[in-house]
Amino acid sequence: MSVPETVPDAGSGTVRTLLDAADLARTVDRIAHQILEKTDGARDAVLLGIPTRGATLARRLAARVHAFEGLAVPVGSLDITLYRDDLRLRGVRALEETSVPPTGVDGRLVVLIDDVLFSGRTVRAALDALRDLGRPRAVQLAVLVDRGHRELPIRADYVGKNVPTALGEQVRVRMAEVDGLDAVELGPPAPPPPGYAPSAVGNRPEVQP
Amino acid sequence: MNKHLLSAADLSQADALEILDTAAQMDRALAGREVKKLPTLRGRTVVNLFFEDSTRTRTSFELAAKRLSADVINFSAKGSSVSKGESLKDTALTLEAMGADAVVIRHSYSGAPHRLATWVAGSVLNAGDGTHEHPTQALLDAYTMRRRLGRLDGLRVAVVGDVLHSRVARSNVLLLATLGAEVTLVAPPTLLPVGVETWPASVSYDLDAVLPKLDVCMMIRVQRERMASSYFPSAREYSRRYGLDARRMAALPEHAIVMHPGPMNRGMEIAAEVADHPNRSTIVEQVANGVSVRMAVLYLLLAGSPAGSREGDQ
Numbered sequence: 186m187s188v189p190e191t192v193p194d195a196g197s198g199t200v201r202t203l204l205d206a207a208d209l210a211r212t213v214d215r216i217a218h219q220i221l222e223k224t225d226g227a228r229d230a231v232l233l234g235i236p237t238r239g240a241t242l243a244r245r246l247a248a249r250v251h252a253f254e255g256l257a258v259p260v261g262s263l264d265i266t267l268y269r270d271d272l273r274l275r276g277v278r279a280l281e282e283t284s285v286p287p288t289g290v291d292g293r294l295v296v297l298i299d300d301v302l303f304s305g306r307t308v309r310a311a312l313d314a315l316r317d318l319g320r321p322r323a324v325q326l327a328v329l330v331d332r333g334h335r336e337l338p339i340r341a342d343y344v345g346k347n348v349p350t351a352l353g354e355q356v357r358v359r360m361a362e363v364d365g366l367d368a369v370e371l372g373p374p375a376p377p378p379p380g381y382a383p384s385a386v387g388n389r390p391e392v393q394p
Numbered sequence: 395m396n397k398h399l400l401s402a403a404d405l406s407q408a409d410a411l412e413i414l415d416t417a418a419q420m421d422r423a424l425a426g427r428e429v430k431k432l433p434t435l436r437g438r439t440v441v442n443l444f445f446e447d448s449t450r451t452r453t454s455f456e457l458a459a460k461r462l463s464a465d466v467i468n469f470s471a472k473g474s475s476v477s478k479g480e481s482l483k484d485t486a487l488t489l490e491a492m493g494a495d496a497v498v499i500r501h502s503y504s505g506a507p508h509r510l511a512t513w514v515a516g517s518v519l520n521a522g523d524g525t526h527e528h529p530t531q532a533l534l535d536a537y538t539m540r541r542r543l544g545r546l547d548g549l550r551v552a553v554v555g556d557v558l559h560s561r562v563a564r565s566n567v568l569l570l571a572t573l574g575a576e577v578t579l580v581a582p583p584t585l586l587p588v589g590v591e592t593w594p595a596s597v598s599y600d601l602d603a604v605l606p607k608l609d610v611c612m613m614i615r616v617q618r619e620r621m622a623s624s625y626f627p628s629a630r631e632y633s634r635r636y637g638l639d640a641r642r643m644a645a646l647p648e649h650a651i652v653m654h655p656g657p658m659n660r661g662m663e664i665a666a667e668v669a670d671h672p673n674r675s676t677i678v679e680q681v682a683n684g685v686s687v688r689m690a691v692l693y694l695l696l697a698g699s700p701a702g703s704r705e706g707d708q
Binding site: 268272275276278279285319 | 412415416419420422423426427428429431432433434462693694697698
């Protein structure tokens with residue numbers, strides 16, 4: 186596996202911190218400002234986070250938007266497990282919380298929020314799920330980290346940090362609400378889970394465990 | 395989880411809770427949606443194999459499978475080759491050849507699903523076998539209790555009525571014991587099975603004495619169609635001693651709920667005013683919850699299984 190020069194210590198077994206707690210807070214602030222800017226004050230926006238950490242991120246973004254503009258943006262979470270295209274390959278997984286704000290999504294500007302953008306399959310599944318929920322006026326995507334290696338024609342509207350990675354490396358987003366601390370880390374390749382065939386194309390984990 | 399769902403006893407506490415949690419998320423995922431459909435089981439085939447009459451269980455399984463986008467084949471003994479004398483095994487192998495990923499079976503013989511599971515490659519789900527078990531009913535009952543009362547551990551549940559002929563009672567006792575509830579069986583001695591003392595439940599013959607301590611009062615149908623001889627002097631006497639009427643319902647604690655798996659004999663084991671009580675009766679809710687629970691079971695059994703056992707799969 187070739188390793189890009191930008192990641193000198195990949196494969197050496199060490200975990201590198203890409204964003205610490207202060208960086209992460211600044212990045213969330215910036216994305217909140219960008220959403221306000223690009224959505225005309227987020228007047229008809231609905232923030233939908235993809236569990237687990239995307240949902241946490243969505244709540245934080247909503248809190249920041251409220252702090253900046255005094256505007257209560259509807260926020261919810263959208264579990265995409267039942268829309269995944271890799272259930273047969275990777276087995277059943279537990280479902281996560283879905284909660285759509287009472288305003289619904291019809292005619293609104295939906296901002297999908299996830300922690301890491303990787304193959305794009307999670308986002309595709311989220312778009313499929315969204316279609317069953319209603320008809321948004323438009324859909325945008327905000328991610329904390331874009332690590333490349335897209336397998337589908339999907340791009341994010343708001344990116345916290347672009348991180349060049351090797352395919353096998355692990356990008357790990359930790360959030361205080363879930364993990365007890367805020368950080369984004371880049372780690373070496375994890376050993377494949379039992380029964381998981383790494384040769385099969387297109388079934389890589391998108392959200393790190 | 396196992397590949398099949400044959401008995402409530404096969405479920406560990408973790409399995410049972412996983413099913414209940416998944417059902418709750420299914421509910422939330424579909425709440426208030428216009429399109430109540432998920433693509434999860436697209437291309438999978440579920441066969442409903444019903445050798446016994448059923449309204450709610452068959453339609454509930456059918457709806458659950460369809461909401462997950464599976465293809466559903468309904469097969470009932472009437473109007474099929476079974477009425478020409480085809481055996482269960484030959485029927486099963488026929489359906490197998492058509493590529494069933496799951497077979498939902500109801501049969502009047504106890505143990506039929508277990509036999510079926512040895513013949514087919516797909517998952518087998520027991521939808522009621524004779525007087526033996528009905529695990530998805532027990533799961534939906536547990537789900538209903540948890541939704542209404544917030545917990546299962548330590549819950550005091552009475553199962554009242556024809557325990558002898560009831561697969562619902564047996565599955566409920568087994569599952570509720572796994573989940574930490576305290577179950578009391580209440581029935582006349584003639585309607586309790588041999589060996590009931592080995593069940594993880596206590597037994598009482600006196601409904602009035604049990605009522606004030608309950609969180610859940612589950613009434614079980616008196617199954618006249620399975621009764622060759624008489625087990626009690628008259629319907630009126632049974633109703634007087636073991637029927638739940640308004641007076642007995644008033645003896646229940648304020649928060650307690652009344653359940654019935656249906657179909658009901660109104661006026662026999664449950665009075666109409668109790669069955670239709672807006673706060674206490676969960677009978678209609680149980681039906682709705684049945685779809686969510688069966689979706690959860692189908693999802694957990696089928697979605698992750700490698701579908702390589704049949705033709706047409708890559």
